[in-house]
Amino acid sequence: MRPISWVLAGVTLVAFIAMYLPVLVVALLSFFWVRRGVVQWESFSFDAFAALAANADLTGVLTNSILIAAAASLLSVAVAAILALLVASRMPRAVVALVEFMVFLPFVLPPIVTGLSLLIAFREVGLARGLAAVTVGHVVVVLAVVYSTIINRLRALSPTLVAASADLGANGWQTFRFVVLPQMSSALVAAGVLAFALSLDETVVTLFLVGDSSTLPIRLYSLMRVGISAEVNALATLVIGFTTVVAIFAGRALLQHNPHEGNNA
């Protein structure tokens, strides 16, 4: 290999190390003690996880997160589906451009701007900070991703399908119910899952809107501000493990789904 190739391979290696080593260290530290830079292998224990489990407060926080994620994903899918169906139903081009510009604004703007604008607006209309406010905030944040997932599917749907259905005597509702909806159902599910995952991890907007309540990322954030503890390590390890497993399964499903998608297009 030429020297330049070595440099490039080295950079690649360092990049992967940088992405993984800190996370692996956290996982390691939730099982072992480290003294003066040396991992004490004999110190292996689940103590940190036990301490975490004993912390009843975390269960409540996790429940909050899941409730918000569920509500936000349902709401965002509903709103995005309505928008996508409206957009797909032969709206003037200028209106489509305007709608898409608005949908993508919160995606493009830094989350801090979305967060504080919602904070200000909610106070103007008298919506108190708390889980409801956070839910609406999450809907706004994930709407762009959910919308684009659904509209892409609708646009991939052949217009001749709708024409064929009408030709065979179906009215507008029947065409929607028997032709359009079955075709977009998998996109709705995918969008919902995506929204759920994004909501579960949303931190910045939540921080502005959560008030005295808390969600999992907010609790992690406040624990971190206090310092580093074995409990936090344990919690982080669980989240890391969960994310990895979900990513692998989602990746598998996506890969297996792809050839089918190709047929649809």
Next chain:
Amino acid sequence: MSGRFSGATLAKSALAVAILGVLIVLPLAVFLAHSFYRMEDREIVRAFSFANYAELASNPAYRSVFVQTLWLALQVTFINTVVGWIVARAMWRRRQRLHFALILAVAVPLLLSYVIKIYAVRMFLGVNGLLNSTLTSLGIIDEPLGFLLFNMAAVRITLCVVLLPYSILPIFLTLERVPSRLVQAAEDLGASATQVFWTVLFPLALPGTAMATTLTFVFAAGDFLIPELVGGPNGFTLGRLIFTQFGLAYNWPFGAALAVLLVVVTLTAVVLGQRLAQPRWQRQNA
């Protein structure tokens, strides 16, 4: 398209615009309006003035934070785009199995909880962190390196590490979409590997590069969690400044004005990125 629309079309358009108007545009408008208000005795005074913007422009402390933030974001964007390209190029054209594993290897850190990533990097860099302990115990250094955490360098490193997947993935995905025929054609016409890269791969993956740089820049310029958690007293950025106006400092109107500044920076970056993502040859096709 005809100039006249039916009532139904009009109603549908109005509905779509109304939903988004309430959900997205209205809060932003209220926020924009607040940037022209001011605080008096911990009360917001709803009187229109440019006082906040005048303060922004005249106070050198804010100017330096602004410049510092832009510089930070540019550095992170540059480093990560270069590294992202190198990694994406190394990942490019691998066998099917490895291909999936590599995408997964980038996707997992991308999907991982943002706060946990910061936490992990902070722990790694800290005075009691693993890097210092290891270096000390190996005898490479005598004292833990204090400069690794709670300063601008720590913010830079953490941003780079946390945002790296956002550079690698878009570049890699556009790189994968470059038809292998074009690479074959270039080789057939006598191009070396380096020439293939600069004449074919790089220009054709520009949209992905634009996406990567825009994402990274916008994120780095607007983030406040990372400076908040690893920046210490010196790692002050625009995002952090905004956040304090909504917390300790409690000056929402001024915070809103700062945020407007951030919005301007962000939208500029997005527009520039769009231009880069749509090079001349693509615009002419349309």
Next chain:
Amino acid sequence: MVLRLDRVTKVYNQFTVLQELSLDVRRGEFLTILGPSGSGKTTVLQLIAGIAQHTSGRLLFNGKDIGRLPASQRPFNTVFQDYALFPHMTVADNVGYGPRIKGMNRRDLLSLVEQALEHVELGGMGKRYPAQLSGGQRQRVALARALINKPSIVLLDEPLSALDAVLRRQMQVFLKAAQRSSGVTFVFVTHDQEEAVAMSDRICVMNGGRVEQLGTPAQIYHEPSNRFVSSFMGETNALSAIVWSIDNDRVVLRSALGDLIAYKRPYYAFVPGAEVLLNVRPESVQLDVSGGAPNTNRLVAKVVDRAFLGPNSKLTLAFPQAQNLHWDVRTLGNHELPAAAGKAGEVTAWFRPEDCALVPASGS
């Protein structure tokens, strides 16, 4: 000869794509590799270009083995099936790519590119992007991009398959003229036998990773060496027969339609008793209109179908002696039938002994 493939084998995913294939390419010729999809014809092209690597065998260019040289160092250029024009470069930049890569200075490059574009009748189009061109224009850009490097061989991978019928004819003429005027060796891959016959100096018919026959278009068309070639090269009427006797210049055959005679050709290696397939092209079958037909190879048949095809008509014949056997006959115009047909549509058809070809009945 400029290029020789010497017992080249290509195994891909444990599947033998090419089996000990040998082929000579002559300097300055228009050689077409013709075959159905999966015959390995494109693989041959890719091996020559260096896009794919052969498993064993040798690739000799002017006597030197170039089999392990990377594509960028071989003196060949390819015109790809989908043209593979760089979408982000103008036409001029596409055409000038090769010389620019090799470091030609800007001024020389400009004039060279302008010349190359004139040559393919695209003068003044240099500033456009490939997406703004028609299929035929893209095709010519791809050709100019290859020719500008003055390659020893231009390799063309089904370049006309994406074009419509009319444009295709035009491009056939254009490509042939471009080859003549440049004097460069062309190796052209196609699955279209008409295209192959119309353009080539020689045709190499491939099937299942092997060369079935190599020869001039006339040889391939009139003197197929086996069943595959005779059936692949256009329409043919086939009839199973047995070699009865061999005279000096004549082969007597016994078949379901009676005794037939074919002229002996130098490459016929049949012995009496051999099972063969007699092939007569539809245009070689004549109808006995005036009753003056020779006595040999006369067949009494019934017209069971006719189709008017414009310049000629196709009659389908059935034979009382052989059920399920149908032959097609081409007749000029649409008027010949009433005079030729006797009662109940019966006709007498015949063919000349020199207008038929024999191939072994077994084998491919």
